[in-house]
Amino acid sequence: MxxxxxxxxxxxxxxxxxxxxxxxxxxxxxxxxxxxxxxxxxxxxxxxxxxxxxxxxxxxxxxxxxxxxxxxxSDMMLAKKQTVDIPIIGRVAAGSPIFASENIEDTFPIPTSLTENKDLFMLKVFGDSMINIGILDGDYVLIEKRSTAKNGDIVLALIDDSATIKRFFKEEKNYRLQPENDNMDPIITNNLEILGHVIGLYRDLI
CATH class of the missing domain: 1.10.10.10 (Winged helix-like DNA-binding domain superfamily/Winged helix DNA-binding domain)
Known part of the structure; x- marks a missing residue:
């Protein structure tokens, strides 16, 4: 052999x-x-x-x-059960659900140990609004689907058919989505939908 x-x-x-x-x-x-x-x-x-x-x-x-x-x-074969493919969401088209088929660019294999009791997907990052915490343009973030958040969580939020990754804060009369970029202002809104929490990051190194 x-x-x-x-x-x-x-x-x-x-x-x-x-x-x-x-x-x-x-x-x-x-x-x-x-x-x-x-x-x-x-x-x-x-x-x-x-x-x-x-x-x-x-x-x-x-x-x-x-x-x-x-x-x-058997000593060289990676068992299928060790990984599971999760969808990679690209740029979200305005007016279409984020998980619509036209938004799914590809899939990505991750260890099954990471998916236990979790509904996960990956999203490609566009822009530099979160650079202070190391999330860069072109990165892929691993997101767990959730519909609620607490102050300080890094979330994927939907505002007027536009998805954005920001740090979440619920204030007295509105919601504040805070970028991690000193040159950008927060988004203040009364209406948003939490799509998930950022729980990991993947970056190509080549």
Missing amino acids: YEDLNQKEMEILFFIKKIIETQGFSPTVREICKGVGLKSPSSVHGYLERLEAKGYIEKSAMKNRTVIIKNQD
Whole structure:
């Protein structure tokens, strides 16, 4: 078994397997570089292409981090039950429900341990209103569907058919959605819908 792999290909394959088993999703190219002692991301891309050509892995065209171990031997196969795909919501179209099919861009695999008793989805971030807490333009935030919030929670709120991520505060006569950006003013409103709470963040590192 693995007779068609050289030493470095096997090292990368087993490193990917180890990371998938421990964190539920595959490593980035830079993580592979560090893990197997390579300096060039282009070298890793070359090894991944060869592993894919030999049928050991499958890379997603949509997600840089997603690699699936394809070898069918039990010691190398990632069990489907270890992960579950959750929807990735892109830019929300005005006037359409946020979970409408036209708003779902893709899916993302996360460990089943994170989804226990939770209804989760991911949302792509547009803009820099939350940069003070490290949520950047182009990031993906992991959101748990909820309809209520307490002061200080980071929420996804719907206002006039527009979804926004802000810190939530209920004041005496209105709601305040506070950005985490010193150059932006809060949104003051009497009418909003809480869609969920931000509970995690994913960022491509390559």
